Amino acid sequence: MNAALPDNYLLQETQSSTIDCTLRSPVQSLPESGMFNVFASNELLKSVRNDSLTAYPCRYNYKISLLRGYSRAEYADKVIDIEPNALIFSTPKIPFYWTPQYSEEDTTGCVFSAEFLLPVKSGVVLDELPIFKAGGFPVFQLSAEDVARVESIFERMQEELSSSYVYKYDLLRTYVLELIHFGQKLQPAPVSQPALGASARVSSLFMELLERQFPIDNPAQQLRLRTAKEYADQLAVHVNHLNKVLKETTGRTTTELISQRLMQEAKRLLKQPDWTIADVADSLGFTDVAHFSKFFKQQLALAPGAYRHQVLV
Incomplete structure (x- = not known):
């Protein structure tokens, strides 16, 4: 088992078809739209362990990630053992430790600031959504069909991020909201009893x-x-x-x-x-x-x- 990592690392992908396996600070912001980016790589843990990357603290950002390997999320009041193919929602207001079970994990996801989904732009208040509230269960196990659906959304995000469409940021918001509502409709993952320590x-x-x-x-x-x-x-x-x-x-x-x-x-x-x-x-x-x-x-x-x-x- 690998050592637990605070959920404060962001792996960025460039706005092209080539994956950039470097951690950058700061994340590029969108004009008048807050911050949004897509990340995808199975090299994150190896790079962090080898100390070849610089940690960027995503303390102000929200993340939605698709985890394809076994791992564990340790919150202050609970421990969630995560099976392969899980969708996890992270808020900067609730810290936790993520412990991957193997040396390499394939992770895809998106990261965005609160400003990206301001109520005037999205019609929602992030911290009032059940999926981002303290004491909730932000980890969801996915079926093969659900994995394909989530992967498709992330692929559309990456494609749109690279496009020249004038209203692409509005479209990206709809993709983020689609993931949020998709997650809220799922049953929560089983939660184990708090571990020793x-x-x-x-x-x-x-x-x-x-x-x-x-x-x-x-x-x-x-x-x-x-x-x-x-x-x-x-x-x-x-x-x-x-x-x-x-x-x-x-x-x-x-x-x-x-x-x-x-x-x-x-x-x-x-x-x-x-x-x-x-x-x-x-x-x-x-x-x-x-x-x-x-x-x-x-x-x-x-x-x-x-x-x-x-x-x-």
Whole structure:
């Protein structure tokens, strides 16, 4: 069995008939349409293991993948053993570990940003769809007939992505929606009982979810999750259980770990001369500068302005 990989690797295919087996960052965005791409390769795991590729964190993107080999998906509250020919739906709001059972797996899929399927463009709200909700069952076993149908959709996606059709992005949205509705009509895959080491898995997934929010790249970017309850909800566990697990595995509470990471990012941003203290406070989810200053001083016994003066002088 191979080591578990966080679901944060994207294998890109070029907009031609030739597969590009490199991981690229950033993914090419579509003009005024959000981001969309198709990927297809059986070289992903070998390349990642050989460290010949660069991991691109798809923390803001959704993925729909057709997995043709045996694997396992480990979420905070459940483990799903995946048989060959499975369709899996991934949301950036629910981290998990994917463990392939063999050295090479053939995977086909598409990746897209939330902006690609904004309600005004698609008529749907992604996070309100059952297939992308926390606590759902996003893995579906396919029959041979279903596999052929899904493969056909991905082939049409790739063909359309390479075309010069003016409205191709609208057509690509219909293909994505077709896959989503196809998946929601299927019965959920059998789910096994949580494996041993569940506490360690919850702790690891929490840390993965925490790190997905960083770094903050510009003042317009804001943290999506700030409180212990918000993290627990995303992991589909009770906040008290999450706190207990983290205390056991790390020696720190959920709030302490969040605060520690916020301070690390705050100090990094305060070293950027083009960021105002108000920018830093807003991006890190504080209601105002006074609230941020109080938090910062509690952690470091130093006001943000005084810290900035020290490091920039």
